[in-house]
Amino acid sequence: MSKQCEICGKKSLVGNYVSHAHNVNKRRFNPNLKSVRAILNGQVRKISVCTNCIKSGFVQKPEVHKAKTV
Numbered sequence: 001m002s003k004q005c006e007i008c009g010k011k012s013l014v015g016n017y018v019s020h021a022h023n024v025n026k027r028r029f030n031p032n033l034k035s036v037r038a039i040l041n042g043q044v045r046k047i048s049v050c051t052n053c054i055k056s057g058f059v060q061k062p063e064v065h066k067a068k069t070v
């Protein structure tokens, strides 16, 4: 599975590590992905979504059935 958000398509970016001595190495900035149970096309599926999409309410979460405590 690629490191990509399944809703907005956000992917990893390429940048540089730069040390104090200015040694430069390639690095990757990965999106903050979480695997979440969500409703897609009327079905409950587990998808990997970025936290930005979760906070913005783009992910519709299924109902959680809790045991009744009376």
Ligand SMILES: [Zn+2]
Pocket (backbone or CB within 6 Å): 005, 006, 007, 008, 009, 010, 049, 050, 051, 052, 053
């Ligand atoms: Zn996203």
